[in-house]
Amino acid sequence: MSLAVQRVTPQPVPPHARQHMVRMRDGVLLATDVYTPGGDGPVPTVLARLPYDKNSRYVFFDRIAERFTARGYAVVVQDVRGKFRSQGRTLGWTGEVDDGYDTIEWITHQPWSDGIVGMFGDSYYGFTQWSAVSSEHPALRAIVPRVTCTGNGPGIAGYDTGAGPQPLWLEGATYQAQVWVDNDIHEFDLDLTRRPVAAAYEEAFAAIGKRSAGFDLIVAGIPLAPYNGPHPYDARPVPVLHCVGWFDNLGTAHMRDWTELARRPGWSAVQYLLADTIDHENYFLESAPVRPEDDHLADDAALDRMIDRYTGPAADFFDVFLKGTARPESLPRVRWRLGHVGWRTAESWPLPEAVETELHLADPAAATGPVPGGRLGTDPAPAAEAVDWRYDPDDLVPSAAADTFLQLRDHADERATLDRDDVLVFTTPAAETPLDLAGPAHAVLHVESTAPGYDVFVRLLDLAPDGTARLVLRGCAQADRPGELEIALGHTGYRLRPGHRLALLVASSDFPNHLPNSGTAESPWTTTTPKASVQTLRTGPAHPSRLRLTVLPGSGEPR
Template sequence: MRDGVRLATDVYLPDHGDRHRGEHGDAHVPAVLVRLPYDKNSRYVYFDEVAARFTACGYAVVVQDVRGKFRSEGPTVPFLREPDDGYDTIDWIVRQPWSDGLVGMFGDSYYGFTQWAAVASQHPALRAIVPRVTTVDFNATAQNTAPVGRPVWLEGIEYFAHYWVDQGVYDYEPDRAVRPVIDQFEEAFRAIGARSTWFDLLAPRFTDLFPARGLHPFDARPVPVLHCVGWFDNIVTPHMGDYMELAARPGWDAVQYLWAGAIDHENYRLADAPATEETDHATNPAALARMLPDYVDPAVEFFDVFLKGTRRVSELPKARWELGHAGWRTSTSWPPPEAVERTFWLDALDGLDGIDGLKLDGSAAPPGGAAAQWTYDPEDLVPSLVPNSFAQLQSYPDLAPLTTRDDVLTFTGPALAAPLDLAGPLALDLHVTSSAPVFDVFVKLLDLGPDGQAHPIARGEVCVRADAAPDDVRVDLGHTGYRLRPGHRLALLLASSDYPMYLPASGSDENPWTTVAAKPSTQTLHTGGALPSRLVLTVLPAPDAQHSPTPHAQH
């Protein structure tokens, strides 16, 4: 790198390439660059297998441990040096005898972010990127802002504490009962004998260092981008936020494309949920072999257009997306042009219809006002139930037990006589108050089956400062493509804790990281009359029998 730090890098070359040869007889080929912090040679990222698919299609693959991780030199600090290191690595690639001077980038999560960092560097050789299950600004998932912000994603903060101490990874299980919560991590750092610099910038008070300097990638020269989104990814909301922001920028919108599957962050599929010994690609090589085409081939097709020029732009659908339980579709935009907004009014007055006597009414706003309450008890937090939200489709637990808790408010809709297809953004508008000055609202939209099991469709959460919040609070539930089948019902859950996935509220003005004795609170939801609350869904007008059976073209 420009400061002399060396980054460990593997290069995979195709056996044959284009007609043009370099001075050493190497084929001049485009390169696919991957810059990641998870050990480029680990089975977790299986890049020998991924590279084999790319090189078979005539691409060189360059895989690099980022600065400060595994075999790479330098201090272990995420984000800050990625624009410069991305630029310098691309500069090194185009000087290699096998390079044709064109570079694309590929990868998930943090190595989706390193693609955006390279875009911000504006290296002229970077011609296309394929960021998967990622977002431009991971810090947005960690901050607790008011009057309406997000609860702190504790599971995400743990990632920094585990991965960003030094070159290695520290796997430990904190004592979830320890208070204050920050001491759970202090115990681990004392045992390790080192600290995570980035954890210290996020807790107990958030320090916004991204972007620390330089150009925001969205303000850079537009580069063709294929967003690969997972409807069940735990960061689908910020990822789709990136997509929708770029859709409002004509220069970017012209060159951005969407691939969205019914997958989670770790590429487990709804069609296989829960994973079994036969279908778990993390442990079964045969399952990995079956998963790789969906993982790699959309990127190959994209690079064939923008790096090789062997396919036409007209062959790429602007949006290729999976309708969960109903196959793959394409559309000229996202949401699909035919999708319409549908409102479900929450009604706390009409009892005896659904779980806990509460229901969703899709017909009209309730004329009369009503209210329902739920409590927050810091001594009896609502359990997350999902053991790992990065791989929620691996376990795919039944969330129905949450609906029987006194501290969870549940609304249900009627059993469907025909399929209901969700295809676009989802949101919940609430008129809600609290006995606490600051409170959290966690929302889960569920598919309640005829067998009584409830499985997630989407989720969202807000942290509200009562004295500064607007009269109504919008909870962004992200985007999805999902079919509710006949006989199934929508269920909507509201609670004020989700532990250990999220940092518990203090119930006061105290910092939740350092609170020793959090205070209980009561939340009141208003429905109907002058204070309506509503669930806003984007739906297809009718089931579409015409759909693509696979998420990618056949080679």
């Protein structure tokens, strides 16, 4: 039986939108919807350029447009080159600089446009915003990139977190195989346990009758250069509202953009941060695990509630930088949500009052046992110790979520993973008072392996008094020699409540989110006989394996 593939085709253009086929400089026509507010006179425009069908419920732009047009903005939504109703070659992360410039230029010549443009949107349509920044069109006055980054496409050289080599993100490869084949999207479920792993994708391409050029670049290890203009960091600064999710799978890369631009003259003055306790698909920590009536991907009332929270800050930002009807001082420079507590504001991030603390990994011999495992505390390990753990390609450590884009929808209990004998676990004592994490976190581990190349995955979990364990942060690294690995876990705003403990999990696989290591010099895509290996973690004065956290003073100190 061949693989079942569901083809997703364009939905109808809403009656309150007008579609235009907008010509790019090479003659390719891009399908572009326009929504205009009532009233007389030209107005500023909010532009989104995306590959997911501008008319689909998944991107719900008919409802988004209602919010922005009610605030006096025209809204333009475009299928990018090679997707849905637009012409051109289907290959993501290419051509967006020029197409962004040409689309903005077209907008400025329309009778409903006052010549001022802002951009808005998530993920890939955050990347198209950065591409438009690279184009340096003078009409682009502000952007609101959400849960995204300036880096390259998923799996094609990886999203750049600045953290060095990483295991290949298998979810990103699947995304390429489903979204970037042709104009449509092709949905299918793969058996990724088969060997070689590439064969599962070949079955999908055979069923579709076409290949994904982006996927083939991933397997070949060929990077793409996404900007044919300056990198956005080096482009003309425009005001940016970074909308970050503490639980977003691109959160580490997004916060790297924030941090890098904060160092750049010109950019630092026009950056704003909105950091919420959301995942990539805009599920909220306070609703997790999500009930059916709160699932905005399935329930229309939940979608309307979510859209108000989703568009409101962007409209306020555009009122300042597109319309000029509000002053910049009306916007908090940083607005962030402390998980389990609520919203706070600040002048900068990381917070000036936040302090760095280190928790040392100790008693590693206990780390392969059941929870509580080894110790995680402020006192350095007094003597050199080590512990081995295994990588078994036939018994891979399960990912924190089968789909990390939807991390908070199920917000899975990971206690069973903590109790596996092929992971290491280190825990703090139960908190006596609240501990507020507010800033970046890193795991610094001294590791070696019997394999020529190996992967290390780290998760920081909240271990509740009832034994449930839920993800707070995660990160990974790939190495080909023994030594110290510094693994970025991203930024967070999260309260560890009294009675709860932090648990640090260390593993050598994360399946199905990441491609399993071959354990040899063979490609993990094509190997049919991956090899098991043994990893060693070292602690003590000469090998100080530790967890580095940023915490608010006055909250409970880890012990």
